[in-house]
Structures are given as C-alpha cells and as structure tokens.
Amino acid sequence: MNQATDTKARIIERASELMMQRGFNGFSYSDISSPLGVKNAAVHYHFPSKHDLLRALVEDQHENLRRKTSKFMVYGGSAREQLEGLFGFTIHQCKAGRPVCIVGALAADYDELPDDVQQANARFMEDSRQWLTRVLELGREQGEFNFTGKPAAKAISILATIQGGRQLYRVFGERYLQDLFKQIRRELGIET
Amino acid sequence: MNQATDTKARIIERASELMMQRGFNGFSYSDISSPLGVKNAAVHYHFPSKHDLLRALVEDQHENLRRKTSKFMVYGGSAREQLEGLFGFTIHQCKAGRPVCIVGALAADYDELPDDVQQANARFMEDSRQWLTRVLELGREQGEFNFTGKPAAKAISILATIQGGRQLYRVFGERYLQDLFKQIRRELGIET
DNA sequence: CTGTATACTTACTTACTAGTAGGTTAATAT
C-alpha cells in the first residue's frame, strides 16, 4: 500500500467517523485534514467535491456491510448466530462513537443529495433487508425463530427498530439498546 | 396576539420545519428569515443564539406532543385508538415534510448540544415512552393487546421502530412505514 | 408632550465554508 492509497483510506475512515457522528453538514474539510496532518487540498485532490466524498463513504459502508455479513455467515451459519452478529455489530459501532449509521446520518440531508448517492443508499438498505430476510427465513425453517407475518416484513421491522435504537443509544446509552435486543429476541421466540 | 408574538411563533414554526427536514446544521438564519419577510437580526432578537432557538424548538415539540397525546386520550380512550393516533400522527408528520422528528434531527448533533437541550430532549423521549407504556398496559388489561414482555420494554421497542421507520420513509416513501405499522399491530395481536 | 419599552432594521464584523490555481517533490518510465 503506497502513501497515496493510505491517505485516501485515512480520509475515508476519518470522514466516515465524522459523518456518523455529526451528519453531512456537521463537519468540514478541516475536520478531516487537520487530524490527518494534511491540508484541505489533499482531501480535494482525492475527492474533488464533498458529494464525491459522500459517494465514497456510502460505497465504503456498503462494502463494509458485505464483509461483515459474510463474516456472520461463515462464523456460525445458524440464524440465531447471524442475528447476534448483527446485534454485536450494532453495539460495536455505537461504542466506537458511531451511534448513527450512514443511513441515519444521511436521512437528515436526504433530499439535498445527488441522485446516485440516494440510490447507493437505497441499495445499501435493500441489501440489508434482503440479508436479514434470508436469515429470518432460515431461522423459521430450522425452527429457531418463531414469529408472525412475512419474513420480509419482520426484517424491515427489526432493521427499523435497530435504526431507532441507535438514536436511543445517543441519548440514554447502552441500556435501552440491550432492552431492544431482548425484546426482539423475545418476539422471535428465542429462549434467553 | 400582537405582531411580536406572531413573528416569534412564525420563527419557531419555520425553524421547526427546517430542523426536521435538514437537522441543526442543515439550515441557517437566512433560511428562517427570508420566507418570513424579516431580517436575520429579527431572529437573533427573539433567539440570541442558535442554541436558544434549538431549546425553544425542543420545548415547543414537547408541548406539541403533550397536546396531541391528550387529544388521543380524549378522542376515543381505547388503547387501540390511541395507538392508531400515534401512527396517524407519524404519517401526518412525514407527509408534512417532517420525516425526521425533533429527536431524530438532534441525534446527529447530540454530542455538541448544550446540556439543557440534551436534557429537554431526554425528557421528551421519556414522556413519550411513559405515555406509550400506559397505553400498552391499558390495552393488555382490557384484552385489546396481546404481547410478551414488559409494557415498558415493548413501548421502547415500538418507539424505536417508528423512529427508524421515519428514516425509511425518506428513502422508500410510505409503503414501508405502513408495513411497519402492520407488523406492530400483528405483534400486538390486533386483528386487521 | 415626553419618556420608555418592544420589536424590529441597517449595516457591519469575524470566522469559517467549499473549492481552485499553480507550484513542489519524489518516484517511475523511457
């Protein structure tokens, strides 16, 4: 990995952090460049406009999710373990100072975003939904989960709950988030 | 209502709209003053700093919620109807261009907020939770609702789901939000 | 008629924003 790639990666990492902490309008190029020991122009070099940067962030997160979910799948394979992987991932992100995921961070600014960023975001969410839907189908088939309604509807419901839970985390800390996970388990008929 | 009070109220109304559409960092004093036909300084006159304005917004929303919930309670009284009132309120807010509620809008900027605004926000959420907890208790006692776990935990779960649902609304429109409501009803054992 | 308070406006400052033009350095290719 040469120096250029490194700087670019560090820009994405830092910007990603800022984005999730403060949203698109909550940080500036200086907030990225200063802690990295580079100048604003370096950021502009890699990402000419802020929207270019944003696009890279969404794609990076999407890629990140793909890696994580494939890790869940390799990890155990059982639906229960995959679901717990999602819970663990959420808690981990929150504790790493990223209580708002990229989707949530973008939500506030959604209407101002260029089309391709909106679409990338929508794909990101659709992928998450499809992944969880398959997990729920699997869990129901194997008798691990017990719930009413279609897996797809249940998947949306769980994702929305977690999404909302991240906001609760900001205000009330981990307690409520863990309560949410318990409630989700309970409503999937999982013994705890 | 004199002119002063009117301008102040209009500032709050407009700011509230902007806040819910774009978040705290997503709008400026000009975005408030221009459409109102006044100058930035007029906004500063009523709310010296942006944080003063924010404080007023949170309190206004809190008051608004109190009025709405008391309306739900008067409206029918049955737990089911109160819950539907919450669903209707959410849909109405989304359609009125306010897909992110004040809590969600603040979430992105939460850590930078002054203490009293954070506390006002926390009180707002606690009040919502208590209200819904009582609705769930009532519904269970009267045999309208059927769910597992404590009412308080279920209340948090539902509020988080709705919170997350508002973000889905931004990206996918009303469909998913209605699906969420259906899923919530289903899991409360309500016939639809 | 005068004094005072309210509700502003005009005109300004300071600080920061995204973005750019052009120069510099170091590595690599020919």
Place this chain on the structure above:
DNA sequence: ATATTAACCTACTAGTAAGTAAGTATACAG
C-alpha cells in the same frame, strides 16, 4: 538524463455562517 505522473502544499477566492452595535418606528404610560 529527461519526461511524466501522482500526490501533495501554498495561497488564494467567493460565498455564507452566526452574531452584534446602533439606529428607527410604534405603542403606550404618565
């Protein structure tokens, strides 16, 4: 040795942000 390219930096622009100081119009009290 020379040319080229990537990856920056320095120094800047134009625009916008929140915030302020001082002045003005109106209403109302005494």
